[in-house]
Amino acid sequence: xxxxxxxxxxxxxxxxxxxxxxxxxxxxxxxxxxxxxxxxxxxxxxxxxxxxxxxxxxxxxxxxxxxxxxxxxxxxxxxxxxxxxxxxxxxxxxxxxxxxxxxxxxxxxxxxxxxxxxxxxxxxxxxxxxxxxxxxxxxxxxxxxxxxxxxxxxxxxxxxxxxxxxxxxxxxxxxxxxxxxxxxxxxxxxxxxx
Numbered sequence: 613x614x615x616x617x618x619x620x621x622x623x624x625x626x627x628x629x630x631x632x633x634x635x636x637x638x639x640x641x642x643x644x645x646x647x648x649x650x651x652x653x654x655x656x657x658x659x660x661x662x663x664x665x666x667x668x669x670x671x672x673x674x675x676x677x678x679x680x681x682x683x684x685x686x687x688x689x690x691x692x693x694x695x696x697x698x699x700x701x702x703x704x705x706x707x708x709x710x711x712x713x714x715x716x717x718x719x720x721x722x723x724x725x726x727x728x729x730x731x732x733x734x735x736x737x738x739x740x741x742x743x744x745x746x747x748x749x750x751x752x753x754x755x756x757x758x759x760x761x762x763x764x765x766x767x768x769x770x771x772x773x774x775x776x777x778x779x780x781x782x783x784x785x786x787x788x789x790x791x792x793x794x795x796x797x798x799x800x801x802x803x804x805x806x
Contacts, residue, residue: 615641615762619728620737620755621720622770623657625686625777625794626744627751629762630657630733636703639733645759648740653705655688656713657734659721664713667698667731682780683715685800686773690781690791704733714777720767736776746774780804 617638618631629645631638633656643650658664661676661683668691674682682689690712693700700711714734724732736744737751745751748766755764775795782788788804790797 615759618762619724621765623716625773627737628734629737632728632730654733656731658715659725669695686777688712688714688777688779718767718770720765746772
């Protein structure tokens, strides 16, 4: 099986795997590689804050400075799907009311975005129920064993914390709520005033 449209890359937290949000087959293949359900909602990752701001109609307070600080805290943000200004294919959120995204400005993602010319999905590189991979050597071994025709993109400048991101939900009625706590979720809560 060919996985040439799939990318393996470091994030700020763990090694990730993803593909263009517009390639349904690649998302199905990623689920197969991870041994997880293809019906699981997917998060999107961006390299550039300007891309985030042109892709979503965010509240006025979520300006570039706010977003820079928020994403520096190892976070994922889920917002109402109707805030998306880009097409979010149905296989991303599977009909759910929210769409989740991150922004990590590292060289690996810069290279991938330049090639793909679209946002990509992001999920941890591992088999479901196994810990996410944080060491490059282990990520490379996983790649060789399970998806050798994928694109393995390195970035030795990126330090990985080894923890899942803090998953934050925002909607106009409830404002902010923490759905999943990451390593520094207390700092996230302070930043959000929770």
